[in-house]
Amino acid sequence: xxxxxxxxxxxxxxxxxxxxxxxxxxxxxxxxxxxxxxxxxxxxxxxxxxxxxxxxxxxxxxxxxxxxxxxxxxxxxxxxxxxxxxxxxxxxxxxxxxxxxxxxxxxxxxxxxxxxxxxxxxxxxxxxxxxxxxxxxxxxxxxxxxxxxxxxxxxxxxxxxxxxxxxxxxxxxxxxxxxxxxxxxxxxxxxxxxxxxxxxxxxxxxxxxxxxxxxxxxxxxxxxxxxxxxxxxxxxxxxxxxxxxxxxxxxxxxxxxxxxxxxxxxxxxxxxxxxxxxxxxxxxxxxxx
Numbered sequence: 575x576x577x578x579x580x581x582x583x584x585x586x587x588x589x590x591x592x593x594x595x596x597x598x599x600x601x602x603x604x605x606x607x608x609x610x611x612x613x614x615x616x617x618x619x620x621x622x623x624x625x626x627x628x629x630x631x632x633x634x635x636x637x638x639x640x641x642x643x644x645x646x647x648x649x650x651x652x653x654x655x656x657x658x659x660x661x662x663x664x665x666x667x668x669x670x671x672x673x674x675x676x677x678x679x680x681x682x683x684x685x686x687x688x689x690x691x692x693x694x695x696x697x698x699x700x701x702x703x704x705x706x707x708x709x710x711x712x713x714x715x716x717x718x719x720x721x722x723x724x725x726x727x728x729x730x731x732x733x734x735x736x737x738x739x740x741x742x743x744x745x746x747x748x749x750x751x752x753x754x755x756x757x758x759x760x761x762x763x764x765x766x767x768x769x770x771x772x773x774x775x776x777x778x779x780x781x782x783x784x785x786x787x788x789x790x791x792x793x794x795x796x797x798x799x800x801x802x803x804x805x806x807x808x809x810x811x812x813x814x815x816x817x818x819x820x821x822x823x824x825x826x827x828x829x830x831x832x833x834x835x836x837x838x839x840x841x842x843x844x845x846x847x848x849x850x851x852x853x854x855x856x857x858x859x860x861x862x863x
Contacts, residue, residue: 576606590615591711616703619710631717633660634846636738637669639677640730640755642748647728648677649740649842650688651720660735664708668716671695671704676723685718722842731755736846746836756820757827758841763814766838771813779808814838 578601586597586608592615600618604610634653641647652669659665674694682688689702696704705716722740729741729751739755765771783804787797809816815828815838822830831838 578602578606582606582608586611590707616706616710620706627715629655629715631655631715631719632847633657634717634719635660635666635669635735636732636844636846637673638730638732638738638740639670639673640728640740640748640751641677642727642729642743642746642751644678645727646677646723646725647730647740647742648673648721648723649730649738649844650676650718650722651738651844651846653717653719653847655714659712659714662708662712665712665716666735667695668701668704668708672701672718672721675701676721681723681725682721685721688718688721720844724840726839727751729753729755731759733759738844739841741841742839743831744837744839746831746834750831750834750836753821754814754827754831754836754838755841757817758814758843760820761817762843763817764812766814766840768809768813768816770840771809775812776805776808780805783808814841 578598582601583594583598586592586601587594590597590612596615596618597611600611600614601608604614631653633656634651637650637652639646639648650669650672652665652672654660654665671694672688675691676682676688678694679691682691689700689705691701693699693701693704699707709716724740724742726742727744727746729743729748730739731741731752732738733756737759739758741751741755741758743751743754764775780801783801784797787800788794792800806816810818810826815826815831817827819825819827819830828838
């Protein structure tokens with residue numbers, strides 16, 4: 575049997591951040607094979623974490639990856655149990671790796687499919703291995719709650735890890751796409767263009783405005799023109815292209831995009847846990863930037 579030295583135990587401890595006795599036991603059972611010991615510790619940790627899967631994961635972060643030149647973009651929501659873990663350096667790296675692999679790899683329809691793929695930052699490891707190593711140290715449950723990929727030129731933006739935007743575009747550049755994604759995070763439009771806005775929502779607003787105009791005693795022959803004018807404010811509230819740009823309200827987002835040779839196609843806007851908080855702070859930060 576191979577000699578298990580104190581230096582070997584210390585090195586395994588440094589690599590895994592696990593207790594010395596667990597590291598020594600794993601080395602003994604693997605006859606001094608460090609990689610086998612690491613795998614054994616990983617498997618032991620998975621069994622332990624498997625018993626904790628009913629725990630709540632209310633914290634976490636949004637990860638994104640986007641490129642105009644590469645014609646691809648992705649967004650993921652990685653959850654954990656506590657706020658300090660959401661800012662842990664390794665957890666942040668894992669969220670970013672998930673988004674990068676989802677965008678640049680073969681794609682994935684489910685979390686399990688993505689976990690099984692190679693880690694972009696950890697040579698020789700899958701994303702699942704990377705996750706298990708971090709969970710083993712932290713002993714919190716991680717959940718990949720959502721994932722989405724666009725096979726088209728994209729921009730992206732994340733605010734405080736809590737709100738993430740993935741924006742599909744045609745033309746333009748990465749900086750402009752990121753700026754408009756930031757606007758989406760701040761102002762929360764419902765659609766990229768008027769044509770994409772929910773037709774039922776528009777019909778309801780039109781009916782409300784028409785009824786209000788009739789109560790004002792406006793003649794029927796001018797009500798329609800009035801309604802079209804008043805709908806402009808409605809579109810400016812709900813449609814990305816029609817909204818005043820958050821950093822320069824003298825121009826609309828649509829005008830900004832057109833000036834940059836960009837067409838806005840669609841977007842995803844996610845908020846961690848879908849809570850309705852933090853949006854006013856985003857807008858304030860974007861305006862001040």
